[in-house]
Amino acid sequence: MPRIESDTGPLYTSAALGQSGVRPRSAAPKRTSQWSIALKSFRRYWQLYLIMLPALLYFVVFKYVPMAGVMIAFRDYNVIKGIWGSPWAGFKYFQLFFGNPVFWTLLRNTMGLSVYALIVGFPIPILLAVALNEIPLGFFKGATQLVAYAPYFISTVIMVSMLMLVFSPRLGVVNLGLQAIGSQPINFFGIPDAFPSLYVWSGVWQYSGYSAVVYLAALAGVDPQLYEAAKVDGASRIQRILNIDLPGIMPVMVIILILNVGNLLAVGFEKAFLMQNPLNLGTSEIIATYVYKVGLLNANYSFGTAVGLFNSVVNMVLLVLVNTVAKRIADTSLW
C-alpha cells in the first residue's frame, strides 16, 4: 500500500535548488548557503547521484514529458506540426466532450462500477483478515492464506477468459447448474445489467485475499497485552474484534478508503475492455475504454487527451479532497 511522504515540505527546497543553478554564486548571498550545501552534497555523493540518473531519466521521459503533452488537449493536434507546433484550440475539445450525450453514460458507468466495487470490495477483505486473525495457526490457516491470494497473480486476460468460460451459455458450469434445476441457459455476457456484477464480483474473487494481507499485517501490530487484558475482563471474541481489532486497523482502513475513493474514475481499462462486447456496451463502456477507442483507434488525439485529462484531474481533486476530510475527521491521511 503506497505511502506518500513529504515531511519537510520538499517544494521549498525545490525552489532553492532550481534557482541556484541559474544564478552566479556571488550575486545572491542569501542563497549561497543553500547552494553550498547542495554543492557539498553533490561533491561528496556524486556516485549516488550518478546511479540515480537512469531511473530519473525514465520518470522524466515517460511520466513528466507526457504530463506536458496533455497540452494537446488544448490544441488541434496535427501529426506534422507536432505537440508544440499545432494551433491552439482552447476548450473546444472539452466542450465537445461535455456537450456529448455519451459523457453522461460514461460518467454513470464509470462511477457506478467504482462505487459498486468500493461498497462490496472494501469490507470483504477486512472480514477475511479478521476471521483469519482469530483462528489459531495451523494447516487450515496456512492453506487458506495461500489459496486466498493466489488469484491475485492471474493475469487479466486469463481472469476474463475464466469468467467467460464459467458463465458461458453453452458450456459454462453456472449454466449447467441452472439447467440442472430446470432453468433456461442465460447468456450473462449479453445482459447489460449483469456486467457490473460480473466485473465487481470477479474483482472481489481475485483481489480480496491480497487486500486482506494488508489488514493482517496491521492486525499483527496490535499489542497482545490488549487481548490479554480484555480476556481477563471477560470480553467475548466478538467484543475483542469490535473493540480491539477494528480500532487497531482503523488507520490502515482509512488510508485504503482514501486511495479507493481517489481512484473513483480510474476504473481499470484492461479488464473492462476485455469484457466488452456489442451487447453489453451500454454499461461496459467506461471513460478509459472510450479514450482508447476514440482517441487512439480513431486518431482523435486531442479529443482523447481532453477526455483523459478530465479523468486524471477529477481523480486528483477527489484524492486531495478525501485526504483533507480524513485528516479532519479520522486524524489519518496520506500526507
Added chain:
Amino acid sequence: MIKQNTLRRPMHIRESFSDRVFLFFLYSFLAIVLLVILYPLVYIVSSSFSDPLAVSSGRVWLYPVNFSLRGYQVTFQNPQIITGYINSLYYTFFGTLISVTFTVLVAYPLSRRNLYGRNLIMFLITFTMIFSGGLIPTYLVVKQLGMIDTRWALLTPQAVAAFQVIIARTFFQTTIPDELAEASELDGCSDLRFLWYVVLPLSTPIIAVLALMYAVGQWNAYFDALLYLKSSSLQPLQLVLRNILILNTTASGSMDAKTMAERMQLADLLKYCLIVVGSLPVLIIYPFVQRYFVKEMLIGSIKG
C-alpha cells in the same frame, strides 16, 4: 509470519460457549471462502485434462472426465503459442532485470538521509502515482522515440514503478543504518563499493520481492503490447491468449482435425489448456516467494 497473537494468549482461560459457536462460524466462513476461490481453479484444470468430447458436451464439473492430454498436445503444436511463450519469457527476463536494477539504483541513494534534494526527488516520483499524462500523450512519446513495434516498447515505458521505489527505499532506510555507510566511508570505501559489497548482500529479501512483482507484472501484461506492437512475431503470450480466448480466433492452421465437429470440440478444450499453460509459470514460483511477498506487504503497509 503474519500473526502469532493467538499463541501468546494465555490458554488457561476457557472459551465460553458463545465464543466457541462464534469460532465455528468463523471456520465455516473461511471454509466457504476457500471453496469459492478454489472451485473455479479446479474446474479449469480438470477440464483441461479431460476428453474433448466430455468438455464440449458439458460433462466436466469437478474432476477430469476420461482423462486425456489431447488438449495439451494441440496447445504445444500451435506455433503462435510457442512464439508467444518465448517472447513472454524474453520480456519477463529482460524487463525484470532492467526494472530491478533501475529501482535499486534510485531507491538506495534516496534512503541516505544526507543526500541533498532527496525529498524533492521523492516527491516528484510519488507525484506520478497521483497524476499522469494519460494514454495518448504517453503513446505519442513512445512513438516519437521510435519504439513502436519494437521490443523496447514493452521493456521501457513501464520500467520503474513509483510504488516499488517507495517500498525499496523504506526497506533500505529501515535495514541499513546510515552509520554503517559513514563508517565504511571513513575506511575509504566508495559509495558504489558500499552498495555492491554491503547493501546488496543485506537486501536479498527486497530484491526477491521486486523481482517477483515486476516479473509477474511483465508476464501478465497485455495492454502495452496491444498498443505498441503490430508484428505477430513480437507478441507476448497474453496477447496471443487474448486473440484465441476472448476474440475467439481459432488457431486452426495447426490443427489436423478431420471433421468440423472435432475441430470445435478441440477449440473448446484448447481454451482450458491455454488458461493453465498461461498461468503456470507464475503459479509455480508463487509458493516459493510467498514468504517474501508477505514481507513486502508488511514493509509497505506498516509505518516506520
